[in-house]
Structure formats: C-alpha cells, structure tokens
Amino acid sequence: MQFVKPDINIDFVGKRKIAFVGSLILIAISIISLVIKGGPRYGIDFAGGTLVQVKFSEEIEPGTIKNALRSIDLGITSVQGFGEKKEHEFLIRAAESTEALESLASEIKQTLESAYPRNKAEVRRVEMVGPQVGKDLREKALLAMFCALLFIVVYISGRFELKWMVSIIMASCLFVTLFVFDKFGVSIPILILIALLVTLTFSFYLKLRFAMGAIVALIHDVLITVGVFSLTNKEFTLPIIAALLTIIGYSLNDTIIVFDRIRENSRKYHRQPYELIINRSINETLSRTLLTTLTTLVVVVALFILGGGIIHDFAFALIIGVFVGTYSSIYVASPVLIVWQQAMKRPIAKTRTRRR
Numbered sequence: 001m002q003f004v005k006p007d008i009n010i011d012f013v014g015k016r017k018i019a020f021v022g023s024l025i026l027i028a029i030s031i032i033s034l035v036i037k038g039g040p041r042y043g044i045d046f047a048g049g050t051l052v053q054v055k056f057s058e059e060i061e062p063g064t065i066k067n068a069l070r071s072i073d074l075g076i077t078s079v080q081g082f083g084e085k086k087e088h089e090f091l092i093r094a095a096e097s098t099e100a101l102e103s104l105a106s107e108i109k110q111t112l113e114s115a116y117p118r119n120k121a122e123v124r125r126v127e128m129v130g131p132q133v134g135k136d137l138r139e140k141a142l143l144a145m146f147c148a149l150l151f152i153v154v155y156i157s158g159r160f161e162l163k164w165m166v167s168i169i170m171a172s173c174l175f176v177t178l179f180v181f182d183k184f185g186v187s188i189p190i191l192i193l194i195a196l197l198v199t200l201t202f203s204f205y206l207k208l209r210f211a212m213g214a215i216v217a218l219i220h221d222v223l224i225t226v227g228v229f230s231l232t233n234k235e236f237t238l239p240i241i242a243a244l245l246t247i248i249g250y251s252l253n254d255t256i257i258v259f260d261r262i263r264e265n266s267r268k269y270h271r272q273p274y275e276l277i278i279n280r281s282i283n284e285t286l287s288r289t290l291l292t293t294l295t296t297l298v299v300v301v302a303l304f305i306l307g308g309g310i311i312h313d314f315a316f317a318l319i320i321g322v323f324v325g326t327y328s329s330i331y332v333a334s335p336v337l338i339v340w341q342q343a344m345k346r347p348i349a350k351t352r353t354r355r356r
Contacts, residue, residue: 008286012330013279013338019331023220030227040226043235044129046138049077049094052108053125056088060119065090068115072107083309089124141241146192148248149218150174153199153211160210160259167211170202209340214255217333221251221324228320239314247321250296254289254329261285262334274341278334293326 034040044051054065062079069076069092082089092108105123112121129137150171157167174195196219203212222244229236261281269277300322304315 008283009279010283010286011279012282013275013335016331016335016338019327019335023224023328023332026224026227027220030223030230033227033230037230040230040236041233042138043237043240044093044127045237046141048129050104051125051127052092052094052105052123053082054090054092054108054112055122055124056090057120058118059088060090060116062090064116065092065112068112069108072104072111083312089309137238141238142192144241145222145244145248146178146195148245149196149215150199152218152248152252153203153208153215156211156214156256156259157203157208159256160263161208163206163208166206167208170199170206174198204340204343209337210259212340213259213333213336214252216336217255217328218248218251220328220332221247221321224324225317225320229317234313234316237313239311240317243314243317243321246318247325250322251325251328254292254325255333257285257288258282258329258334262337275338278338282330282334289326289329293322296322 062081066076066079076092076094078093079090082091105126109121109123112119154164154167154171158164177198178195196215199215200212202208203215225244225247226236229240234240258281261284262278265277265281265284266274269280297319300315300318303311304319307315
C-alpha cells in the first residue's frame, strides 16, 4: 500500500536545526519540571504505602471522604477521582502500609457507611507495598531501562557496522563499571547517567555512528515522555515502566527501518552528499513510517478511550511515545549521523589546511 507519492521529496534534513532546537527546548522543560518537583511522582509501586479503590452509589466530594477516614490511622495523602465521573469511584492513597488488607477493607467500608449511611460504599481494591520493596522495584525498573538501551547499542553496532566484538567489549566494560560504582553505594539514577555518558563517548570514539544516533533518539524519547508525565502530574508505576520500554522498542523499530535504507542508499549513491542520501532515505521510508504510526495510534487511542482507569495512564504514555518516537526517527536519529559525519571531517580538513 502506497500511502504517499513514491517521488515525494520533503526537505527533512534542511529543517534539522529547527528540530534540534525544538527537541532541546522540550528536554529542558522536562528536566526543569523534574527538578522543581523533586523527581517523578512515584505511585505506590515505587514509593510504598497503601492504595484503596472505593466506589460510591451517589456523588461525593474527595475532601469529604478524607475527613471521614481520619479515624483510621493510615496517613492518607490524597483522594482523587478514578475513571468516569458518573461512576463515583475514588483512589485513596496512604503513606502507611499494613499487612491486614482484608480487615482494612472492611474497616474502611464500615467507617464510610457509618459516616454516610445513604451513600453505599464498596471497596473494590486494596494494595499495599512496603517502602523497601518500593525502593527495590524502582531501582530494578531503572536497571531494566538501562539494560535495554545497552543491548540496543550492541545490536545496532553489530547490525549496521559489523562491530560485534567492539560493542560487546564496550557493554562488558560498562557492566563492570556499573557493578564497581554500585559497591561504593552510588545511587542507581547517577549510575545510569554516568553509564549513558560513557556509552555516548565510546560510541563517538569507536565510530559507532548508527549506535550513537539510535541511543540519542531513545534518550530523547524517554526524557520527553517522562517530562510530559511530570508536567501533567501523573504517577509513575510499573505499567508506565512497561510503556516506556514499549516506546523504546517502537522507536527503535522505526529508526532501524530508516537506517537500513540509509545504508543501502550510501552504497548506491556514494558520490552524492551525505545529507542528500539521508533525506532521500527518510522520504523513501515515509509511507511505511506513517502507516505504522497511524495503525499503532488507532489501537492505543482505543485503549485510552475504552480501556478504563487501570490502563488509562499506560495508553497515554504510549500515545506520547508513538508521536515522539516517529518524530525522533526522522528529526533526531538520522540528523545525528550528519552531525557525526561533519565532526569526523573537521580534523581531516584542518590537517590539510596546515600542510598547505
């Protein structure tokens, strides 16, 4: 199926500087939001505590629910609506955790029914996560994302540049570095930041240009998605980590399609400027990119609208990720190859000038 004209020639590469500025602004907004708010807003999975989902037969205000439950010493932090407003469902979050979940559910129900006898309350879900378990889950989730990015570097380097051994050695060195720093008590976020900077440095000096383009695009996608969640004050839970890993996979798939065509066209049109080869490759894969994006969005938007409150944030993350991933494969991953090519040519040009 041909979605766009086969001879289309949009100047994507010519607008790369505008795209870079736009991406930098979005990333800066994301980082500023995270710094101001002291990091992501962790859900019960990562922060620990107790989560109770309650459904009422009639309309009720969140503040009224919180006041009614003051007698139960759980340290309630928030009461917010869940799902559609007509359903009268609420999520009650508490800082304290308890193992007696069944007795807690009945106690909450009795307390609410005694306070508001005409408004029937139904406790639909009670979850508890200890603070230490939450911390462990948070660290493991971050490690999962880092490992995904690291294995992507190995795959891209071997797939496009046939440097399997170099990329495997680099990955091994990073794992050893991570292990050593971990023994000194360095926090996981700082460890991952160091490892990513080292990965980008290695990719540059070992001339792993495709790996560098892919890793920059994926960092771009994750940062912007996390930033949108921070700006909208949405919680980070295990399903959101699953969504971020899905976004990484989706964005990488789109990037690999473009990279494959760039590699083919580099052999076919090797006498043409590199910018023209990349722009031609993006245009030739544009139909497939748009078809993949649109079909994926149909499913994800359906999940967002019809999936209910449980899967709402997961679908929201995927919608953001699909847009950002498609954008980055065109305006981030591919233009990074041009920047890399220009950086490699500069030392040669300077050497020739000095000899003259």
